[in-house]
Amino acid sequence: MNICQGGMNRCSGGRAADGSPYPGSVTEGMTDDQTAQAVQVARLYYHQGLTTDAIARELNLSRPKVSRLLTLARRSGLVEIRIHDPQAHPQSLEAQLRERYPFLRAHVVGVPVGSPEDTWLERVAVATASLLGGVLRPGQTVGLAWGNTLDAVSRALQPRRISNLDFVQLNGSASALDFMSGFVTDTITRFARNYAGRAHLFPVPTFFDDPATKEAMWRERSVRHVLDLQARAEVLLYSVGSRTAHHPSHVYVSGALDPADLTLLDAEGVVGDIATVFYRADGSYRSLSLNARASGPDLSLMQRVPHAICVASGLGKVEALRAALAGRLLNTLVTDENTARALLQPPAGEPSR
Numbered sequence: 001m002n003i004c005q006g007g008m009n010r011c012s013g014g015r016a017a018d019g020s021p022y023p024g025s026v027t028e029g030m031t032d033d034q035t036a037q038a039v040q041v042a043r044l045y046y047h048q049g050l051t052t053d054a055i056a057r058e059l060n061l062s063r064p065k066v067s068r069l070l071t072l073a074r075r076s077g078l079v080e081i082r083i084h085d086p087q088a089h090p091q092s093l094e095a096q097l098r099e100r101y102p103f104l105r106a107h108v109v110g111v112p113v114g115s116p117e118d119t120w121l122e123r124v125a126v127a128t129a130s131l132l133g134g135v136l137r138p139g140q141t142v143g144l145a146w147g148n149t150l151d152a153v154s155r156a157l158q159p160r161r162i163s164n165l166d167f168v169q170l171n172g173s174a175s176a177l178d179f180m181s182g183f184v185t186d187t188i189t190r191f192a193r194n195y196a197g198r199a200h201l202f203p204v205p206t207f208f209d210d211p212a213t214k215e216a217m218w219r220e221r222s223v224r225h226v227l228d229l230q231a232r233a234e235v236l237l238y239s240v241g242s243r244t245a246h247h248p249s250h251v252y253v254s255g256a257l258d259p260a261d262l263t264l265l266d267a268e269g270v271v272g273d274i275a276t277v278f279y280r281a282d283g284s285y286r287s288l289s290l291n292a293r294a295s296g297p298d299l300s301l302m303q304r305v306p307h308a309i310c311v312a313s314g315l316g317k318v319e320a321l322r323a324a325l326a327g328r329l330l331n332t333l334v335t336d337e338n339t340a341r342a343l344l345q346p347p348a349g350e351p352s353r
Contacts, residue, residue, distance in 0.1 A: 030076060041066055042073040075158075077133070093340040097333070100344065101325055105332040107131060108340045117246040117314045120336040124313040125152035128237075128334045135235060135307055136195065138163040143230055144191060145170040145238035145275035145296070146184040147250050149311050153237070154190040165197030168229040170238065171275040172204035172295035183250065202226050204295050206256045206276055211292040230297050235307040240324050241273040245316035251276050257290075264289055272320025274299060274310075274329055281319070283327015302329045309334065318342045 030038075044050045044058065045066075052070070056063045073079045090108040097106035109127045111120045136142070144150060144167055173184035185201060192199035204223060208214040217223055241249035243262075251257065251273065257265075268288055270278045275296035279285040285299050302308045310330035312321045321343055324330055335343070 030072075034072070035076075035078070038069045038073040038076070038078055041069040042079050045070055046079065090337050090340075093337055093344070096344055097340060103328060103331055104325070106340070107332070107334045109334070109336050111336050111338060120338060121149065121152050121313045122156075124311060124334055124336050125149070125156040128153045128309070128311045129156040129158060131309070131332075131334060132237075133158070133160065135309070136162055136165065138165070140235055141166045141168060141229055141233045142191070142197075143168050143170045143233035143236040143238075143297075143301075143305075144188055145236075146173060146187050147239050147241065148247050149239035149313065150237060151183065151187045153311060154187045154194075157191065157194040159194055161196040163196075165192075165195050166200060166229060167192045167195075167197050168200040168226060168233065169202040170230060170236070170297055171277075172202045172206050200226055200229055202295065206251065206295055207261075207290065208293045208295070214293060214295070230301065233301070233305060235309065236302060236305050237309050237311065238274055238302075239311050240317055240320040241276070242271075242317045242320040244319070246314045248316075249273070261290060271323045272317075274302065274324065279323060279327060279329065281323045281326070283323050283325070283329055285327070299327070299329055303327075307332060311335075313339055315339060315342050319347070322347065 040059070041055055041061075044055045045052070050058070052063050052066045055061070055066045059066075061069075070079075074081070090110045093108045094106045097104055097108070107127060109120075109123045111123050142165065146169065167188060169184070169188050188201060189199045191197070202223075204217055208217070218227065239249075241251055243249070243252050252262075256276075265278060268278075269280045270288065271281045272279060273296075277285060277291055277294050277296035277299055278288050279299065280288070285291060308330045309332040310321070310324065311334045313336045315338065318339060321333075321335075321339070325333075325343075
């Protein structure tokens with residue numbers, strides 16, 4: 001269903017030409033009679049503009065039954081609502097981002113004027129949860145990089161069963177603090193439970209003390225299983241880490257890095273990280289010292305998967321996000337309109353484009 005400013009054009013869908021649900025369709029679990037009746041009610045309401053009272057009389061149903069069928073049609077995905085407003089700021093910003101970065105699928109979320117960054121993140125998390133509904137398919141492997149942003153997304157998910165989904169943690173978190181708080185494991189398992197999938201945790205340190213220890217651990221069979229799942233992922237979901245964010249990334253405040261590590265990051269020109277793998281302002285990440293000890297994946301993974309979805313909100317993440325785009329470390333971006341607007345501005349000291 002498309003709802004355009006100044007008029008309505010509503011539509012329904014969700015089944016193949018032969019009447020069967022599309023593979024992985026959210027109509028799975030509904031009977032054919034339920035689906036057919038929900039579609040019938042949705043067509044009368046959205047296509048023909050009948051009221052719920054008129055539909056109830058025409059189909060000999062109660063008005064509450066009609067309302068329940070309309071709700072079912074929306075929640076199950078039989079009816080989809082899109083808003084197309086050429087004058088809207090988010091859509092204009094999306095077009096500008098696509099022009100600047102032709103490889104990028106941009107999703108810009110509107111936020112209330114004068115609202116705090118916490119509100120921006122809430123809106124972006126909800127939009128990301130909705131986006132996932134159109135991306136995830138049965139049998140996929142989904143890589144998740146934990147952090148404040150993905151924790152927010154995990155809390156905004158709408159329950160939906162998709163068969164044979166694997167959710168694999170992209171970077172380790174085996175510290176005493178994280179084990180006690182459950183911050184990381186809860187995020188990963190929340191995704192898996194929401195979609196009735198399988199959670200594959202990564203019980204290794206965020207950073208190893210010695211690169212040789214990491215190399216030895218990477219040869220262990222249980223660790224190799226997780227690494228192989230990461231390499232097979234078709235969907236990646238992550239944010240960019242930044243020390244200057246409104247809420248600094250978890251890796252910077254959890255004690256995983258000591259003052260000497262932070263000094264080294266500054267000396268090597270690091271501006272951000274993805275899954276605790278660091279990168280420079282131009283998006284390059286090779287030869288950075290701490291990456292030899294990091295548990296996150298080689299960032300070339302983000303450059304080759306079909307859906308490398310970066311979720312980033314807040315002005316403190318703009319520099320890290322701009323660098324990730326320079327290195328093509330994402331192909332899909334979900335952000336808020338204020339962050340998008342700042343991203344389109346030239347960096348300090350550079351002339352306007």
